[in-house]
Amino acid sequence: MRIATFNILHGRSLRDGRVDLDRYAEAVRGLDADVLALQEVDRDQQRSHGADLTEIAAEAMGATDHRFAATLRGHPGLWTAVSDHSQPASATYGIALLSRYPVREWSVLTLSMRNRLTPVRWTGKRWWSLARDEPRAALVAEIDAPGGPTTVVGTHLTVIPGWVQRQLVDLHGRVSSRPRPLVLMGDLNLVGAEPARLTGMRPLVTTPTFPVEHPRRQIDHVLVEGNLHAIGPGRAVDTGISDHRALVVDVEHT
Template identity: 65%
Template sequence: MRLATFNILHARSLGDGQVDLDRFTAAVRDLDADVLALQEVDRDQPRSHGADLTVLAAEAMGAPEHRFAAVLHGEPGLWTAATGDHQPATASYGIALLSRHPVREWRVLKLPVLRRRAPVMWPGNRWPALVSDEPRAALAAVVQGPQGDVTVVATHLTFIPGWSTRQLRTLVSHVSGLPRPLVLMGDLNIGGDRPARVSGMRALATAATFPVSHPLRQLDHILADGPVEPVGAARAIDTGLSDHRALVVDVTY
């Protein structure tokens, strides 16, 4: 089974600054993933031509099972937190999980978020900037894969240092009762081998994913708890869009 995680930057390319939906669907199709986690996903946003990027990705990869979890609704500059069942009727932004295989159960999991502004040092700045975070969530699916059931969890953690590890520990606690084997994947905003150490899980994929043109850090991860093993080396793929590379690994379990 092929697993992939991809922070899509709402399908925008850094090369030309444009959102090209045909380019996006071709990139998803070329990943050829059986289960795909997406982050920074738009639905009904003018900047991405009003498209439902989750549905477009599902059609491109042939995934009858898919879910979108909104963490924000409204348009950029006027964001507010999503409420209710995480599927607001207005324009929204969040994460998605897609599967070619049947899904027995879906869950949306809320993660803690820092309610005050925090100092973050951006590359090239002399001084830290005070920033506010957005709500964070995870999507969990019990997938009926070709070798039996496997739980897959997709998330996008905060960029605020310290809080990303707190969110990861909380997420591990939230999924402790879900069936094993379990795979957790997404943009964790934590570099290197630290996600494996914090979560107590094993890394299935080791490859630098950020920044896209000359990746120096691995912010995107695929972790496992239980009998899941990689088949061959993982790949970090420049799809021609986003500021991240997609991370892909084939597994057996």
């Protein structure tokens, strides 16, 4: 089974600043993932041509089951929170999880959020600025994988220092009773070994993923608990879109 996580930057390429839906579909198809977690996913947004980026990815990879969880509604700069993940009809933005294998059960978890302005130093900037957090969520799927039932969690954690650690620890605790093996993956906005240290989970891939052209930091992760092991070295893939590389690893149940 091949699993992957990819922050898609709503399908935009830094090379020309454009969202090309055919290029986006080809990027997803090229990963050849059986289970794929996506972050920064648009639906019905003008900047991504009004497309449903989850549906495009599902068709490209041949997913039999998939789910999109909206965390924001409206348009960039005019966002409002989506608190109940009820898939509003308006333009939305969030995360997605897709599987080529049947999903027994889906659930969406709303993550804790810091509700005040907090100093943040953005990547590549020397100064700090005040930022307000945005809603965050996790998608949980119990999948009928070839080696047996597998729980997969896809998420995109906050950029707020200190709070991101709290979110991860809280999320891990909330899925601790789910069937094993358990995979937790996504853009965790935590560097290197910190996610493994905070959760006690095993990292399946250790390689830089950001920024895309010359990655220096790993902030995208695939963590596991239980009898699931990598059967080869994972890799970070420059797909031609996004400011992140996709993280891909082949695994088997043992």
